[in-house]
Amino acid sequence: MSVVKIDIIGAPTAFGQPKLGVSLGPDAVRFCGLKKHLSELGHDVADLGNVYGSYRPEYGTHDIKNDEGLINFEQVKDFSERLASTVEASLNRNHFPFIVGGDHSLSIGSISGMANKYNNLGVLWIDAHGDINNSETSPSGNIHGMPLGVLLGEGSEELVNIHHEGAKLKHENIVLIGVRDLDSGEKTYIKEHGIKCYTMSDVERLGLDVVITKSLKYLQDCDGIHLSLDVDSLDPLEIQGTGTKVAGGIFLSEMLIGLNILSKTELLVSADLVEVNPLLDDCNDTAEKAVKIAEYIFGQSQL
Numbered sequence: 001m002s003v004v005k006i007d008i009i010g011a012p013t014a015f016g017q018p019k020l021g022v023s024l025g026p027d028a029v030r031f032c033g034l035k036k037h038l039s040e041l042g043h044d045v046a047d048l049g050n051v052y053g054s055y056r057p058e059y060g061t062h063d064i065k066n067d068e069g070l071i072n073f074e075q076v077k078d079f080s081e082r083l084a085s086t087v088e089a090s091l092n093r094n095h096f097p098f099i100v101g102g103d104h105s106l107s108i109g110s111i112s113g114m115a116n117k118y119n120n121l122g123v124l125w126i127d128a129h130g131d132i133n134n135s136e137t138s139p140s141g142n143i144h145g146m147p148l149g150v151l152l153g154e155g156s157e158e159l160v161n162i163h164h165e166g167a168k169l170k171h172e173n174i175v176l177i178g179v180r181d182l183d184s185g186e187k188t189y190i191k192e193h194g195i196k197c198y199t200m201s202d203v204e205r206l207g208l209d210v211v212i213t214k215s216l217k218y219l220q221d222c223d224g225i226h227l228s229l230d231v232d233s234l235d236p237l238e239i240q241g242t243g244t245k246v247a248g249g250i251f252l253s254e255m256l257i258g259l260n261i262l263s264k265t266e267l268l269v270s271a272d273l274v275e276v277n278p279l280l281d282d283c284n285d286t287a288e289k290a291v292k293i294a295e296y297i298f299g300q301s302q303l
């Protein structure tokens with residue numbers, strides 16, 4: 001990757017899911033030297049601090065469901081608006097917004113913030129989950145299981161219209177990678193809309209390097225690519241500190257091979273790194289690994 005101006009944007013939201021601690025993710029990752037490590041790769045790195053909405057996640061409000069069954073709806077909406085504005089401002093300075101979470105509902109805000117500049121944005125979604133539910137298909141009401149659904153224009157209109165009206169992504173511009181725990185409504189949705197999907201079995205069969213190479217080819221006509229990486233895509237044997245672990249995931253060594261390939265494309269314009277929860281972690285080990293992942297996104301290599 002050529003040298004970029006990286007804006008680290010902390011997105012300490014926890015409203016998209018029920019477990020305390022994920023709002024501490026951005027600081028846990030900072031404590032492992034995120035800024036220093038990215039700077040050592042030659043990039044010009046600024047840490048913009050954390051984005052806060054009007055509600056503070058550490059006080060915990062995981063009990064309010066709206067009429068559509070969405071939990072913490074007002075909080076997620078409010079946070080997403082703020083994050084979208086911060087991301088857009090970063091883009092307007094021609095910087096690379098690097099959003100560190102926080103739960104995965106934050107991608108509603110981050111990707112909405114990209115959509116004014118990129119009207120043909122590609123997304124690589126590396127995750128154990130599809131996060132493509134909507135108010136109808138969600139088994140839980142947790143909005144971190146719905147960001148892709150929202151960005152594709154499904155479900156709650158108020159969430160769909162965040163930052164500006166309408167869907168922010170096209171079905172043909174999304175690639176799901178490493179998924180192994182899809183809800184039945186998600187499976188139907190993916191098939192009906194022909195969404196490109198490399199399941200965990202595909203990753204095992206082909207290798208993550210081949211999967212990423214194929215994905216980049218598939219997205220080659222996009223005007224930019226956003227990476228959204230949920231740390232629960234990794235195997236729980238290596239990643240303790242995250243809220244919805246699923247066995248049989250990607251190992252860190254393989255993730256780094258894939259990211260090394262990704263880092264070579266000039267189309268990569270923004271990224272989210274989400275779901276690090278230090279309260280579920282073992283001595284901040286997951287945050288350490290998240291920093292390693294961040295380094296490889298920005299061009300680190302073993303030699």
Ligand SMILES: NC(=[NH2+])NCCC[C@H](N)C(=O)O
Binds near residue numbers: 181275
């Ligand atoms: N970003 C995540 N970890 N998402 C987990 C989602 C789990 C489940 N599919 C749900 O919708 O509730």
Ligand SMILES: [Mn+2]
Binds near residue numbers: 127128230232233244
């Ligand atoms: Mn996940």
Ligand SMILES: [Mn+2]
Binds near residue numbers: 104129131144230
């Ligand atoms: Mn996710």
